[in-house]
Amino acid sequence: MTLRAGVLAVQGDVSEHADAIERAAAAHGETAEVVEIREAGLIPDCDVLLLPGGESTTISRLVQREGIDSEITAHVEAGKPVLATCAGLIVAATDAHDDRVDTLNVLDVTVERNAFGRQKDSFEAPLDVAGLDDPFPAVFIRAPVIDYVGDGAEVLASWDGHPVAVRDGPVVGTSFHPELTEDPRIHDLAFFDSVES
Numbered sequence: 001m002t003l004r005a006g007v008l009a010v011q012g013d014v015s016e017h018a019d020a021i022e023r024a025a026a027a028h029g030e031t032a033e034v035v036e037i038r039e040a041g042l043i044p045d046c047d048v049l050l051l052p053g054g055e056s057t058t059i060s061r062l063v064q065r066e067g068i069d070s071e072i073t074a075h076v077e078a079g080k081p082v083l084a085t086c087a088g089l090i091v092a093a094t095d096a097h098d099d100r101v102d103t104l105n106v107l108d109v110t111v112e113r114n115a116f117g118r119q120k121d122s123f124e125a126p127l128d129v130a131g132l133d134d135p136f137p138a139v140f141i142r143a144p145v146i147d148y149v150g151d152g153a154e155v156l157a158s159w160d161g162h163p164v165a166v167r168d169g170p171v172v173g174t175s176f177h178p179e180l181t182e183d184p185r186i187h188d189l190a191f192f193d194s195v196e197s
């Protein structure tokens with residue numbers, strides 16, 4: 001089958017995510033068609049959705065302004081997969097402790113923006129992730145800390161005592177940027193563990 005993958009293209013690594021999705025699909029003998037989402041009307045036709053990094057304030061504002069927010073919520077309510085990375089994770093959460101970010105409440109965690117500490121603003125870490133055989137090379141860039149995990153969410157990976165990858169039903173969220181390596185296993189975990197082919 002061809003997986004139709006919507007990538008929120010407000011800002012962030014759209015082409016890197018598209019490459020990772022295509023690689024993950026190829027590993028399953030499938031193809032992926034990537035649709036860049038900047039306006040309402042496209043998400044209802046998508047099988048999976050990717051909310052990339054960037055600035056969560058900007059992403060949140062645009063998602064509300066374009067009316068994309070209710071489409072993302074409906075996508076999740078239909079049980080369709082979402083991968084939300086870094087700022088995408090912040091936007092997907094139930095709260096970001098920041099009035100400028102209107103979160104979508106599709107992932108039962110709260111987050112603290114830019115909370116990994118100044119000396120660690122950007123770093124790479126070999127991460128043990130539930131469901132993966134070998135550590136994942138995780139790149140953190142001004143990453144959010146997940147400071148509360150609700151009953152609905154399951155921790156897939158932690159770093160430095162903090163959860164950094166979580167799953168809540170069809171939604172996987174990561175504090176790090178899985179698209180910045182050649183390794184498509186997080187996209188695979190998010191999209192193909194739960195998509196019927």
Ligand SMILES: NC(=O)CC[C@H](N)C(=O)O
Pocket residue numbers: 052053054055056057085086087088090113114141142143144
């Ligand atoms: N790499 C990122 O996506 C950074 C997230 C950004 N610091 C924010 O709070 O929105």
